Amino acid sequence: MEGPGDPGAPAARWKRHIVRQLRQRDRTQKALFLELVPAYNRLLEKAELLARFSEKLQPEPDDVTPAVHQGPWEKESDQGLSPAALRVKWQEEAEGLRLVCGEMAYQVVEKRATLGTLESQLEERQSRLAALKARVEQLEEARAKEAGQVHARRALNEEQRAAYEALRARVGHQEAALRKLEEEARDLLERLVQRKARAAAERNLRIERRERAKQARVSQELKKAAKRTVSISESPDTLGDGVREEAETLVLAAKPGSLESEAGEKWKRPFRSASATFLTVSRCVDVVKGLLDFKKRRGHSIGGAPEQRYQSIPVCVTARLPTQAQDVLDAHLSEVSAVRFGPNSSLLATGGADRLILLWNVVGGRLKANQTLEGAGGSITSVDFDPSGSQLLAATYNKAAQLWKVGEAESKETLSGHTDKVTAAKFKLTRHQAVTGSRDRTVKEWDLCRAYCSRTINVLSYCNDVVCWDHVIISGHNDQKIRFWDSRGPRCTQVIPVQGRVTSLSLSHDQLHLLSCSRDDTLKVIDLRVSNIRQVFRADGFKCGSDWTKAVFSPDRSYVLAGSWDGALYIWDVDTGKLESSLRGPHSAAVNAVAWCYSGNHVVSVDQARKVVLWH
Structure with a gap:
């Protein structure tokens, strides 16, 4: 017996395969003729028997003795019959056998027709089986091809999954870095805002201190001015028109009933009247403060530090309507x-x-x-x-x-x-x-x-x-x-x-x-x-x-x-x-x-x- 490593093992295998296929073919084809062959053999036997009967029944002119017609196949009951009776009897049997033979021949024809039909069906089924085998082979090839594609797709998916995982890990690291940078930016922004707020508070404090100092100086100047004797000459060139008009207006408002009596003397004599001094000096100080505030709005501070001046905007008295x-x-x-x-x-x-x-x-x-x-x-x-x-x-x-x-x-x-x-x-x-x-x-x-x-x-x-x-x-x-x-x-x-x-x-x-x-x-x-x-x-x-x-x-x-x-x-x-x-x-x-x-x-x-x- 050949072992697995014997060189003759493949030849033995395909020989056994051929034997199995031949046996399978014998079984499939023998089954179609199992009934027909025995029936045909029986029919041949009956035909041979009938031929023997016919030979026995043929009369012989020279042999008239009954012993000639006796044989081992004749029954004992026929030994006492006359030849004419036997002829009639065997003619009847021959007629019956002919009928049986006709029936058997008809059955043979039918069986042959059935055999032809079965053979055609067998050929058709064999052709269908061959087509199905070819189709199976095609499907097997397609399945193998699809399996190869599936394998390639799976490999590609694995590569893409690995790349995706690497990309996701990278994105996670970048998001963490971004969050860290955002937190640092927020911290920097908060520190910057706090620093700016502190700077603004310090600036406001300095401005407030300067304002308080300025108010204190103005208050001291007002106190000194309230204690000072004011003399106004008839042609005060040192005062501006606005101050002079304010002073004149306040004096007129303060003493409306004595204008005519004091008209010639109001610019000559010094006075220390509390009400007159208060009105005139306070209004003068207000006018001076107004001038200082105006200068500040125009770009100068109280301390006199120069700032950028704004250009004057042209004043339109009458606008011209556009026409073209x-x-x-x-x-x-x-x-x-x-x-x-x-x-x-x-x-x-x-x-x-x-x-x-x-x-x-x-x-x-x-x-x-x-x-x-x-x-x-x-x-x-x-x-x-x-x-x-x-x-x-x-x-x-x-x-x-x-x-x-x-x-x-x-x-x-x-x-x-x-x-x-x-x-x-x-x-x-x-x-x-x-x-x-x-x-x-x-x-x-x-x-x-x-x-x-x-x-x-x-x-x-x-x-x-x-x-x-x-x-x-x-x-x-x-x-x-x-x-x-x-x-x-x-x-x-x-x-x-x-x-x-x-x-x-x-x-x-x-x-x-x-x-x-x-x-x-x-x-x-x-x-x-x-x-x-x-x-x-x-x-x-x-x-x-x-x-x-x-x-x-x-x-x-x-x-x-x-x-x-x-x-x-x-x-x-x-x-x-x-x-x-x-x-x-x-x-x-x-x-x-x-x-x-x-x-x-x-x-x-x-x-x-x-x-x-x-x-x-």
Whole structure:
């Protein structure tokens, strides 16, 4: 017997396989003929027997003895019969055998037909079996191929899973590092805020000490002045006109009944009357203090340390109504949304969705490019000059306001802290303070010296524009309300409802009237002295083109100006409330903003089609 390592083992195996297949074929084919072959053998035996009977039954003429016809196969009962009877009997048996043979032949034919049918069925089944075997082989090949692909996919998945796990571990490390850096940044910010707060407290303490020292000096001077004898000559050249008028007014008010008797002597004699001395000296000191405070507001401190002086703003007595376009420019790369004149009326700033602020000089009725301010992080929504005209503040869509110094192309400071688009940014009366409004429902006050948010005001609606003066901040909102805030108090001091979402606010130069523009396609003038709406302006065809459409007062507060969705400019008379004029022509798209220079000679309008138009 061959072992597993014998070289003849494979040959023995396929020989056994052939034998098994032959036996299987014999079993399957033999079963089809098991009944037919024995039946056919029986039929042959009967046919042979019948042939023998027929030979025995044939008569022989020469042999008439009965012994010839006897044989071992004949029965004893037939021995006594006559030949004729035997012939008849065997003819009957032969006829029966012929019938049996016919039946057997018919059965053979039927069996052959059945055999043919079975053979055809066998061939058909064998062909089907071959087709199925071929199909099985194809499926086996496909299964092997799919198994290979599955194996490759599993290997690839394992590689990707390993890469994912490594990436997740790396992300986890980076997140931990980021959290650590954020904590360090918060700690640094807290320390910075605390340091700035301490510095501010120390600065406030020093200022308070100086104020106390100044008040003490003024008090001592007042005490000395109250004890001093005052002599006034007839031609006091040393006193100013204002002091002399104050003194004369107080003396007249103090002694109205004795004017005629003392008219010739009041400038000659010295006096020590307590009431007269108190009135005259106190009023003189008040006037001097007023002059000192005025000098301080103009840029000088009490100690005389010089500070930067603001340029004087031209005073407009009568504004000129624009009648025609003098210059039309495609200034920006996309929509222009903000425009503002500088305090000297010759410098103009425009800002748009291209994140650029362009400075222009108004020379000879034309706009000449001066400078491009870059570095804005988003679309410009508002621009404003400080009172000196040396700095420019812009609100942007990148959740911040940015500060530039005129003459420098890069941004000087970024005021970040809002969580949504900043829609307005305005300077207060000093160059070191500013106010911003945003769509995050907050209004913020900023200390520009430290780039620090000194106060955050939470509001219930989007803020679209702000204006401010002294300690008052006015904000216009999406909920159709104008709110007033005091910088020294925590709460809203007043709310004035208007019809329509507020798109812009403009404060008159005398700070007594407020102009609002809203989406109900009206402009309203509010008298701030009585806090009510004084005038409402409408016109056929006028319609606000967007939520940031800007309207302005003329410098003399005689007119209001706004741009419409169809590119026209509308001017109303404040006193009569009537439409003064409407200007059409250069603009083919909605006008976003307008500006009226402080001298009253020029108007500039900007639109959504990149145009900047100078009107005269």
